[in-house]
Amino acid sequence: MTARALMVQGCTSNAGKSYLSAALCRILSNEGLRVAPFKAQNMSNNAGVTPPHSRTPGLEMGRAQLVQAAAARAVPDVRMNPVLLKPEADARSQVVLLGRAHPELTELPWRERKAQLWPHVQRSLHSLLDKYDVVVIEGAGSPAEVNLRESDIVNMRVAREAQAAVLLAADIDRGGAFAHLLGTWHCLLPAECALLRGFVLNRFRGDASLLAPAPQWLEAQTGVPTVGVVPWLDLPLPEEDGVALERAAGGPPPADAGFVAIPRLPRISNLDEFAPLGELARPVSAPAELTGARAVILPGSKSTAADLAWLRATGLAGAITRLAGQGVPVLGICGGLQMLGTAISDPHGVEGGGEEVPGLGLLDLHTTFAREKSTRLSDLHDPETGLQLRGYEIHHGQTVAGPGVHMLAPGQLWRQGNVRGTYLHGLLENPAYLERFLGWAGLPLPPALDTLDSRLDAIAGQVQSALDWPRIRGWLE
Incomplete structure (x- = not known):
């Protein structure tokens, strides 16, 4: 089954989804494809503003998607992040819909927002799929949060809407990565498992050959191959959260x-x-x-x-x-x-x-x-x-x-x-x-960071070499 959307989901928050999505945007852009990033709903107080030459100038969107747009060499557009939640207190977040703060939605209880937000997510996603060759989609948190399945507008509901090929990433530096991957797979519905094409072990330090036979064991349990072991990369990108x-x-x-x-x-x-x-x-x-x-x-x-x-x-x-x-x-x-x-x-x-x-x-x-x-x-x-x-x-x-x-x-x-x-x-x-x-x-200048563009090129090169790229690229043929 081919796909026109490639999606990165994670076993946990901060599994490196934004980072991997930016890398995939640059890898695919380097192949001459027209690429757009997409994250249906982002919860972050790190935001930026779309530029004057955007289709939607002067509007607010998540910092991660602005970086991913740069990686894709695409003009930022609020359709790439239609819903931005900006936490104001432990139980309150400002809702920014298509770049503008929306007081009425902010006052709605969490679970009641889905009916009003999902149509905007659908329209934004399909308009990008219509315009670009490939859409690289980032999930949020984890699809294993079964208590949120009915109100989901960002993980497997989006994957099913786009019929995306899904990569599931685990932060192996935390430990317990194979349990995270297997447990997440067990939490998915059969139709969702069908979209899950590969596992990625992210932020690995050491000799990847020592992982055997765990990837083979995991594939025997799930039918899903491990398609990448991405090393810990000391190449910073603007962060999405604290x-x-x-x-x-x-x-x-x-x-x-x-x-x-x-x-x-x-x-x-x-x-x-x-x-x-x-x-x-x-x-x-x-x-x-x-x-x-x-x-x-x-x-x-x-x-x-x-x-x-x-x-x-x-x-x-x-x-x-x-x-x-x-x-x-x-x-x-x-x-x-x-x-x-x-x-x-x-x-x-x-x-x-x-x-x-x-x-x-x-x-x-x-x-x-x-x-x-x-x-x-x-x-x-x-x-x-x-x-x-x-x-x-x-x-x-x-x-x-x-x-x-x-x-x-x-x-x-x-x-x-x-x-x-x-x-x-x-x-x-x-x-x-x-x-x-x-x-x-009275302080000295620190060493200057490389330009964002050069960092994105370096990240893309190292991530691509760590993935089974021919297999992943084949999903999009």
């Missing part, structure tokens, strides 16, 4: 080493923009962990007031304020900018509450959350550095400056002494501004 920050350098650095402290906010967003800092970035959760910090960045947040309360409860709010008073550079980005201001008002209950909360008072700014979300790519001139900067904005906040703060770019960039705030995500991805920021902190 795992990247959790994997930051372990243990406190020497007091004199110097680093950039980034509070590990419970609802942190768009943390991939700190990748240019490399090992200089250090997640912190307590005041003692700020020892040796040469700069502090307050990152974006999907629940600004709640994360501000967390800063106060942990003591980080007071510690950051003291560092700012000592001249340490402090930068707030989006939600972090709002926290640095004098107050945050939420009259429409955008974050679930309607009260005004005091900010840290390090910038003379007052933010009010509007019902409508601003999403756009932005270019601005920073008169402080003389630089032209590029990034993107995703925020409900409307911020008004008081007399105590210097507005560097209207509605986008402010400074008050050594404290700066901006709505521009991706600010540190401008190399010249990164150099200036680290210069203010």
